[in-house]
Amino acid sequence: MTQMSLPTGGVALPLLDTDVLRTFVTIAESGSFTRAARQVFRTPSALSMQIKRLEETLGQPLFVREARQVRLTPEGEVLLGYGRRLLKLNEEAVTQFLAPSLEGRVGIGTTDDVGTRILPGVLARFARSHPAVQVDVVVGSSAGMLARLDAGELDLVLVTSGNPGQAVRGEIVHSEPLVWAGREGGIAAQRSPLPVALAHHGCAWRGMALDALDRAGVSYRIAYTCEHCAGQEAAMLADLAVSPFPLALIRPPLRRIDKNLLPPLGDYQLELVKRGGAGQASEALVGYVTEAFGDMHG
Known part of the structure; x- marks a missing residue:
């Protein structure tokens, strides 16, 4: 640990060492x-000394030592978040100066749900590390994105897995619950037949919802059909219908409908599919996308 004086002339604060953070x-x-x-090619005793000094520097215990494993203390969990971000920022800074300069164009396609939620942050980081790469983004249906990939118009696509007739062609990078959602205080969920807002034919969400309703014997009518999930949101906000929706995308005034009112839908997955021979810039972006989803799961 090195010391850094405060601009105000107060007590000097320690600087966290990158090597120690990586160990932690x-x-x-x-x-x-x-x-x-084994992973960092050092002895356990050397790592133990590093962590002991880190704990002394911060004045907090970071690990609870148990017989066969160690687990983080609440303070350790807080430091883990900071540590990951600091190491990532350090990597970006070094990459900016030392990594081979990538150039070219990458075309990425995504559906308008989780892909749109995660892409802005991913693209911002990628642009800082690889400013000479032009990234073009296309948003549309899973089938449309895969067709454009096959036509050579896109280099990688994020699509909903499990759509009818769609074989798994890439890596599953994300999974989350699909749940019933509606407007807070709304009455659509109590209506009979149940008014439902669904995406277009061939969408995995649509199939999961209709299968669940049919199995449970729930009477329903398709009150609203749309191409994108923004249309489903509009129908729910107007209390015209309920809709199958990713749990993490539900925001007030929308809410998850009581699990006892409607049949469960299960999880859905996102799949990252790459075009063969797309090039180094495309492979670099793939790394950023998979890392971002890994951070979500962490």
């Missing part, structure tokens, strides 16, 4: 000093 994060993620030592 590795131990936290592996759950073992021994496994972490």
